[in-house]
Amino acid sequence: MSTVAPLALLGAPALAQEATPVAASATADGVNGNDRSVEDSLNDAIVVTGVRQSLRAAIDIKRNSDLIQDSISNEDVGKFPTRNIADALQRITGVQVNRSYGEGSTILLRGLPSTMVSNMYNGRQLPSPTGGRSLDYSILPVDFVRTLSIYKTPTADLPQSGLAGTVNVEPIHPLDFKKRTFAINLDGVHDGNTKKAKGGGSAFYADQFFNDTLGIAIGVSKNVRSISRTGWSDFWFEPRREIPPGGASVPGGNNFYPNGLDANGNGSFADTYRLWHYAQVMENVGTRDRTSAVATVQWKPSDRFEVTGDLILSRMRTRAQTVGANARFTNALGAMSNVKTDANNNIISADVDNTWLLYTARDDDNRQRLLSGSLGFTWKATDRFEIEAGGSKGSARQRSSNFSLEGTAYTKMHYDFVKDPAVASFGYADPSFEPMNPNSWYFTHINGNYNQTNNNDTYATHLNLKYDADWGPLKTIYVGGNIYSNKFYGDGQNLFARDLNALSKLTGQPIIANAYPDGRSALSAAPYMSVSPIKGNPISSYGGAATFPQTFLWTDSRKFFAKHSLDDLLAIPGSLTRNPAVASRVGELVNAAYMRLDFASDDNRWSANIGLRYERTKGTATFYGVDFSKILYDPRPTCDQICAQSNQTLNASLLKSQVNTYDQWLPSANIKYSVTDNLIARISASKQMTRPDLNVLIGGESVQMLQTPATGGDPITTINSGNPDIKPYLANALDASLEWYFSAEGLLSIAAFYKDVSNWVFTSQTNDVRTIALTQGGTQDYTFLRTLPQNGGGVKIKGFELSYQQPFTFLPGALSGFGFIGNYTYVDASDIINKSTKERVPVVGVSKNSFNASFYYEKYGFNARLSYNYRQGRIEQVRDYWSVTPTYSKSYGQFDLATGYQLTENAQVTFSVINLLNKPNYIGYAKVGGYINDYYQEGRISQLSLHLKF
Numbered sequence: 001m002s003t004v005a006p007l008a009l010l011g012a013p014a015l016a017q018e019a020t021p022v023a024a025s026a027t028a029d030g031v032n033g034n035d036r037s038v039e040d041s042l043n044d045a046i047v048v049t050g051v052r053q054s055l056r057a058a059i060d061i062k063r064n065s066d067l068i069q070d071s072i073s074n075e076d077v078g079k080f081p082t083r084n085i086a087d088a089l090q091r092i093t094g095v096q097v098n099r100s101y102g103e104g105s106t107i108l109l110r111g112l113p114s115t116m117v118s119n120m121y122n123g124r125q126l127p128s129p130t131g132g133r134s135l136d137y138s139i140l141p142v143d144f145v146r147t148l149s150i151y152k153t154p155t156a157d158l159p160q161s162g163l164a165g166t167v168n169v170e171p172i173h174p175l176d177f178k179k180r181t182f183a184i185n186l187d188g189v190h191d192g193n194t195k196k197a198k199g200g201g202s203a204f205y206a207d208q209f210f211n212d213t214l215g216i217a218i219g220v221s222k223n224v225r226s227i228s229r230t231g232w233s234d235f236w237f238e239p240r241r242e243i244p245p246g247g248a249s250v251p252g253g254n255n256f257y258p259n260g261l262d263a264n265g266n267g268s269f270a271d272t273y274r275l276w277h278y279a280q281v282m283e284n285v286g287t288r289d290r291t292s293a294v295a296t297v298q299w300k301p302s303d304r305f306e307v308t309g310d311l312i313l314s315r316m317r318t319r320a321q322t323v324g325a326n327a328r329f330t331n332a333l334g335a336m337s338n339v340k341t342d343a344n345n346n347i348i349s350a351d352v353d354n355t356w357l358l359y360t361a362r363d364d365d366n367r368q369r370l371l372s373g374s375l376g377f378t379w380k381a382t383d384r385f386e387i388e389a390g391g392s393k394g395s396a397r398q399r400s401s402n403f404s405l406e407g408t409a410y411t412k413m414h415y416d417f418v419k420d421p422a423v424a425s426f427g428y429a430d431p432s433f434e435p436m437n438p439n440s441w442y443f444t445h446i447n448g449n450y451n452q453t454n455n456n457d458t459y460a461t462h463l464n465l466k467y468d469a470d471w472g473p474l475k476t477i478y479v480g481g482n483i484y485s486n487k488f489y490g491d492g493q494n495l496f497a498r499d500l501n502a503l504s505k506l507t508g509q510p511i512i513a514n515a516y517p518d519g520r521s522a523l524s525a526a527p528y529m530s531v532s533p534i535k536g537n538p539i540s541s542y543g544g545a546a547t548f549p550q551t552f553l554w555t556d557s558r559k560f561f562a563k564h565s566l567d568d569l570l571a572i573p574g575s576l577t578r579n580p581a582v583a584s585r586v587g588e589l590v591n592a593a594y595m596r597l598d599f600a601s602d603d604n605r606w607s608a609n610i611g612l613r614y615e616r617t618k619g620t621a622t623f624y625g626v627d628f629s630k631i632l633y634d635p636r637p638t639c640d641q642i643c644a645q646s647n648q649t650l651n652a653s654l655l656k657s658q659v660n661t662y663d664q665w666l667p668s669a670n671i672k673y674s675v676t677d678n679l680i681a682r683i684s685a686s687k688q689m690t691r692p693d694l695n696v697l698i699g700g701e702s703v704q705m706l707q708t709p710a711t712g713g714d715p716i717t718t719i720n721s722g723n724p725d726i727k728p729y730l731a732n733a734l735d736a737s738l739e740w741y742f743s744a745e746g747l748l749s750i751a752a753f754y755k756d757v758s759n760w761v762f763t764s765q766t767n768d769v770r771t772i773a774l775t776q777g778g779t780q781d782y783t784f785l786r787t788l789p790q791n792g793g794g795v796k797i798k799g800f801e802l803s804y805q806q807p808f809t810f811l812p813g814a815l816s817g818f819g820f821i822g823n824y825t826y827v828d829a830s831d832i833i834n835k836s837t838k839e840r841v842p843v844v845g846v847s848k849n850s851f852n853a854s855f856y857y858e859k860y861g862f863n864a865r866l867s868y869n870y871r872q873g874r875i876e877q878v879r880d881y882w883s884v885t886p887t888y889s890k891s892y893g894q895f896d897l898a899t900g901y902q903l904t905e906n907a908q909v910t911f912s913v914i915n916l917l918n919k920p921n922y923i924g925y926a927k928v929g930g931y932i933n934d935y936y937q938e939g940r941i942s943q944l945s946l947h948l949k950f
Helices: 038-047 051-063 085-089 500-507 557-563 566-570 813-817
Strands: 069-073 095-100 103-109 117-121 145-151 165-171 181-191 196-209 214-233 237-241 272-276 279-302 305-328 336-341 347-380 385-405 408-416 425-428 446-467 474-497 529-531 553-555 576-578 584-600 606-626 653-676 679-690 701-706 716-721 729-743 746-758 761-774 779-791 795-807 818-829 849-859 862-871 874-877 887-889 892-904 907-914 922-926 932-937 941-949
Touching (some): 051 069, 051 795, 085 095, 085 103, 085 145, 272 347, 305 553, 474 566, 813 818, 813 849
Parallel strands (some): 117 165, 347 553
Antiparallel strands (some): 069 145, 095 103, 181 196, 196 214, 214 279, 237 272, 305 347, 347 385, 347 408, 385 446, 446 474, 679 729, 701 716, 729 746, 746 795, 818 849, 849 862, 862 892, 892 907, 907 941
16 A cells, blocks of 8 residues: 555546546656656556565655655555545545445545545546536445546636545556456455445456557456445334323324323423433345456557546345334333333333334345446647547446235333443333244235436536646646536335235235224234244344343344236226326536646745636536425324325425526636755645535435324424525635655644635535314414525534554564554534524534554565554434434544465465454444444455466
């Protein structure tokens, strides 16, 4: 691994550089007499087989750079320092990683979210099937990566730059090799939760023809691994109202409290109390299968002309079942007893009669495809004038379906926060109930989403002109422009098959009358029950005293569809309906032009670049809103919560469209000064812009009206939507760094940054009163909680970074193989001002402190690296689901281990472990009371690999 400098990409031939700055370093030679070019250093970084040589080349590049940027280079084809791109980026100062099934997925940079990080592949924007700006790096193969670079400051020629920074993934170029090269990787991956192992591998071929003027590189990879996430996810304390003596819970409902409900025992029946909504233990297990192919062609008939094209195709399928044992106290058909409350009137212990048990699985099948290609050329028309142009096209597709056959039962349950004051214990309070007997379970319906599709199409063209003026301090002039189109569209259908007569005919089962305490009928779930997939304690990292079911039965939709046809289920009238909330189209067309001027002193003591970029954006959005006059609501608690009229958008949709156009001028300046030969100072000032996610601009509304709880309270009424009026983020930014190169392989640096961001997008929640028609006749006013993104006031983000790396070559003998690489980042973000309410809202997701540290050893053909990464806890939500309390996540630290041994000149074996100590990956809790509602354990992931190169 190496922390490579900013111009690692710039010394390479242009390759459809929609993102990569077109300028080469004006001070390639530096002030220390080093006559090695940036491209020479990059080539060294590619072919070196040791960490130490790679670090030396990296430092050489960094000190000659004019930009504030960090990179990581590949030691050799197929031998990237980690098996995941996001995990590799985590080693760069200021980077924090979000994980999915134990692997790095998206990144945060300098405290800013992944939506503000621009993600490029070989200098072009990659599409995303989610409609967001962030990229899930798990879809990209790591074996064919040449360099990962992060541009922390912009230049005028850098299009689509992110407010946080820009990541560029550069593939291996065939002309980097001096001979025909063939490499093979064979991998085996073991998941610690499921105790299952899967395999994979990759193959790479590169060759040169016609006197090394034509190069071809082709790579294919196949990666299959078991994935898992265990833990629990609860819904906090739900506000309820006490019930006076003789008062029915709700109109048309049962009166479970003829003597009233006084939850806190204070003699009043008019208080508000809070009931734990549900308790759940969860096991999410499945497989992730990724198949990828890359190809690059370079034609360089002379030093003045080069044509380069590349293509990447990656398909990833994630098939997983989220199995849960869920006790939903909110839907109980009975009274509470043995009630205990805390000082905030939260019920922290209770027995609840006829609690609704939902022991089921959400069976998800998610398929993604990424396709992106580019073609470009560079022509040095004269000794001073150069033309670089190209284009790219990309598409991302996602098709997903999920089904749930919901096995249910009612029995007396207990929950408490006594054994562990932060974690809900729950269990069975009726010894006559048999949870492991399949005949105890029933079902009334199957629900889910069917063939929900998301599509993102991009194309871009650009033209860059470079003139080596050499007019005194003005060395080079760049002008150019680009056109970028980004379109996102989605559609999907909801599945809700609940016609018992039709389901009875399909399954051949009789309808069982009075299956539930309220007299409802159902079908037996016995033929479709399975035992929970994790053997033993599914949450082995939790060491507290709370208790919960560890082995349980659940209804398996895969067993259902193994016996019955999906087509026959979909054919049941009314089961399949279009989901207008996701049916949308949104896009943007960007036209941009820029000028950049590069300056330097004759002795290269200082250098600078200044520039101005103009961008014009036209955005369009088409979506479905809601006509509230068409909603018809039944407030009676006549069915389970899941069969409530949960999506009122279906029969009340209204097509809308909107067009927005805006212009921005974006100046930038970068200055570098060599205080001494080994001490370099840099400063940068710029105005930056990040457009909002395309899916945020979708104004489609989704309305929920869930029935009034049988034990008292108000119905859950919500409106969720995007906002097509969202403006882009803008920031005035200052950056400065000081770098001390105290040895050929040693570096100590500090960098400070400040961003004054306007138009910050945050999630706004307001009350919206609507008059709704009732099925029994008449109307009633309901207060909806409306949640949507809005632009807030300004946010000031400031912080600093420290980085230190040093091999311990001063130690004697075998000890000289040790070395250290570490970095630390501090981030402070001010509150956001809600412009409409004037409320101060904290920025969510920002960790003040984070650091990464690695001790490595490399000698005698053996290498090892022990790494630790830490991210401080942070606020995750300004309010919980019930708008009562902020929610936070706890600090997280993880050890990773990687080892390797060079068997022969052409063969190496490696072994790595992610999350070496099997720590929980995420713990979320409420500020009030500290109650933990989210606890995820993604387990220990081990990988054994064999690398062959010929």
